[in-house]
Amino acid sequence: MITFNDLKKIADVLKKAGKINEFNQILGLQEQLLNMQDQMAKLKQEKEETQRKNKKLEEKLNLKDDLEPRNNAYWRKSNGDGPFCTKCFDENAKTIRIPAEKKGYSVCPKCKNNFNLTGGEVVSEYVDEEVKPLYPEIGL
Numbered sequence: 001m002i003t004f005n006d007l008k009k010i011a012d013v014l015k016k017a018g019k020i021n022e023f024n025q026i027l028g029l030q031e032q033l034l035n036m037q038d039q040m041a042k043l044k045q046e047k048e049e050t051q052r053k054n055k056k057l058e059e060k061l062n063l064k065d066d067l068e069p070r071n072n073a074y075w076r077k078s079n080g081d082g083p084f085c086t087k088c089f090d091e092n093a094k095t096i097r098i099p100a101e102k103k104g105y106s107v108c109p110k111c112k113n114n115f116n117l118t119g120g121e122v123v124s125e126y127v128d129e130e131v132k133p134l135y136p137e138i139g140l
């Protein structure tokens with residue numbers, strides 16, 4: 001492959017020999033070569049960007065195949081990891097981990113959806129049991 005320096009050497013020889021037309025042709029080739037190098041750099045950048053996006057999409061597809069619904073949440077088939085919010089994944093393809101349950105009910109930190117991870121019916125709001133006073137006679 002001809003390099004920019006090769007063209008410069010040829011241009012110098014032509015200039016010394018007084019071949020002005022040929023010298024100008026070489027200058028034109030140098031410009032074309034620079035433009036092509038610019039285009040190649042842009043294409044390389046686009047290719048890398050496309051590969052990154054492709055990898056992300058592939059990971060999402062693999063993740064979708066790897067998730068199974070169980071007990072009102074998603075769990076990974078491959079390693080049992082979970083639970084993940086079904087609403088967040090179905091709507092935004094995000095795996096949001098549902099924190100440890102509180103008496104069978106957990107809340108997604110992102111969408112605030114309530115879950116019954118024991119597999120029971122999903123309730124819209126968790127209500128804590130009423131706290132009974134230890135000493136009702138004196139109001140404590």
Ligand SMILES: [Zn+2]
Binds near residue numbers: 085086087088111112
């Ligand atoms: Zn969520």
